[in-house]
Amino acid sequence: MKKETWKELTIGTINLEAGNSVQNLTGTWRSGHKPEFIEEHCIQCFFCWLYCPHFAILVEGDEVKGIDYDYCTGCGMCAEECPSKEKSIVMVKEEVKLAEGGTE
Amino acid sequence: MSTLKTLNGNQTIAEAVRQVDPDVMAAYPITPSTAIVETIAKFKADGLISGEFVCPESEHSAMSVCIGAASAGGRVMTATASQGLALMWEMLFIAAGLRLPIVAGIANRALSAPINIHGDHSDTMGARDSGWIQIYSENCQEAYDNFIQAFRIAEHLDVRTPVLVGLDGFIISHSMEVIQVEEDEKIKEFVGEYQPVYPLLDTSRKITVGPLDFTDYYFEHKRSQMEGIENAPGVIQQVGKEYGEKFGRPYGFFEEYRMEDAETCIVVMSSAAGTCKDAIDELRNEGKKIGLLKPRIFRPFPDKEIAEALKGLKAVAVLDRSTCPGAFGAPLFTEVRNALYDYDPRPKVVNYVYGLGGRDIMVEHFKEVAEKLDKIAETGKVEEMYGYLNLRE
Ligand code: SF4
Numbered sequence A: 001m002k003k004e005t006w007k008e009l010t011i012g013t014i015n016l017e018a019g020n021s022v023q024n025l026t027g028t029w030r031s032g033h034k035p036e037f038i039e040e041h042c043i044q045c046f047f048c049w050l051y052c053p054h055f056a057i058l059v060e061g062d063e064v065k066g067i068d069y070d071y072c073t074g075c076g077m078c079a080e081e082c083p084s085k086e087k088s089i090v091m092v093k094e095e096v097k098l099a100e101g102g103t104e
Numbered sequence B: 001m002s003t004l005k006t007l008n009g010n011q012t013i014a015e016a017v018r019q020v021d022p023d024v025m026a027a028y029p030i031t032p033s034t035a036i037v038e039t040i041a042k043f044k045a046d047g048l049i050s051g052e053f054v055c056p057e058s059e060h061s062a063m064s065v066c067i068g069a070a071s072a073g074g075r076v077m078t079a080t081a082s083q084g085l086a087l088m089w090e091m092l093f094i095a096a097g098l099r100l101p102i103v104a105g106i107a108n109r110a111l112s113a114p115i116n117i118h119g120d121h122s123d124t125m126g127a128r129d130s131g132w133i134q135i136y137s138e139n140c141q142e143a144y145d146n147f148i149q150a151f152r153i154a155e156h157l158d159v160r161t162p163v164l165v166g167l168d169g170f171i172i173s174h175s176m177e178v179i180q181v182e183e184d185e186k187i188k189e190f191v192g193e194y195q196p197v198y199p200l201l202d203t204s205r206k207i208t209v210g211p212l213d214f215t216d217y218y219f220e221h222k223r224s225q226m227e228g229i230e231n232a233p234g235v236i237q238q239v240g241k242e243y244g245e246k247f248g249r250p251y252g253f254f255e256e257y258r259m260e261d262a263e264t265c266i267v268v269m270s271s272a273a274g275t276c277k278d279a280i281d282e283l284r285n286e287g288k289k290i291g292l293l294k295p296r297i298f299r300p301f302p303d304k305e306i307a308e309a310l311k312g313l314k315a316v317a318v319l320d321r322s323t324c325p326g327a328f329g330a331p332l333f334t335e336v337r338n339a340l341y342d343y344d345p346r347p348k349v350v351n352y353v354y355g356l357g358g359r360d361i362m363v364e365h366f367k368e369v370a371e372k373l374d375k376i377a378e379t380g381k382v383e384e385m386y387g388y389l390n391l392r393e
């Protein structure tokens, strides 16, 4: 993505493309752990969706369906908060590889 | 026709506010600026102003309200002093970074500790790197004139930078003076209608104000912010000239008093410059070739213009009403001396700190300085680069 020079920026740090933080793939921040969704244990309480600081819980229709790894930073909050008898989200090890995109 | 009114410094600011009638006025009262806020509140209660008056729970919140209101697209003002300005500190940088043309009246007062309510420049000098334009006033008339011009300067499309107008606490804020108040209509015409840039209330366009920058954008945004204050000098001059044409009192970056054929000069801002003029008159009567240079604009600092005005002199004393502990001299001194560095020949420049916590400075103290300048001019030697006036040693 070509970055503007200071002369090309809008006055006062104003961002004219509201909502363009979707371009910022926070998933590139993950460093060694990622959540794994186990659908058969899930009671659809939506706690994970509520707690996830990066809106990285995938929802289809009325149901939690998994994790959006483009934005999941691997913070582990969803796994911590998941109240189902047997955890529906568990943190697993992940090989770290430098992803493309995101910020410098 | 302008009318003559007897007002103190705080009332002149409130009077200017009434005439400009900004959309939002948000302030928390603090001595010695309380009467600005109080008078505005009274104007509002009496139905003399139409803008919103907000009195939040602190100065931090007052500046936050100003930032919110200015982002929404309003013309905005506030007033404070001392600890109040200090409490606004983090928000000052945000106002400047967001390029919001907020105008603030500051009744300059000392900072704690020890607690002191009297006038010095520690508060605004503490905020000198916050990105705000700084204008200082010698008397009530200048406070009124500067405050009105501040809106035009701040709101100019090439500038869009907040402006603070300083008036010395008590010495100006509480001293009655007969001033010329211009007609409401003429002032409204002079400041003109405010045109916000990308206001949040324009719902046809979705924008984000104050987004997060990482290492890849922060630097560019800060560089782009500099553009506003760097464009200010031309606008300040243009507005000062236009004000003069309209109301008969022109303004520039600084005032020179009896500087023709001067060999030495005292540089001092704000109310002390008034006393200094009397001292200069007496010294001139004694045959001394001394003048005064009174900076009006401290940020952006008019370095070239001040250097040009001082370069041919033998000795210059810069008087500061604040200290800069651990630095090479107080704030005004470092600016003036630095501005002269590239000139050859250049005058010897010394620094005197005066008036902390409202300590008086009298004609005799300026004469003391003049004597020291004479000696430096004569010998070409500086024995004491940094000193204090009217301090028990
Ligand atoms: S690990 Fe953190 S970021 Fe990733 S889905 Fe769970 S809560 Fe969201």
Ligand code: SF4
Pocket (backbone or CB within 6 Å): A041, A042, A043, A044, A045, A046, A047, A048, A049, A064, A078, A081, A082, A083, A084, A088, A089
């Ligand atoms: S918190 Fe656990 S149980 Fe609740 S919706 Fe998320 S994954 Fe399912």
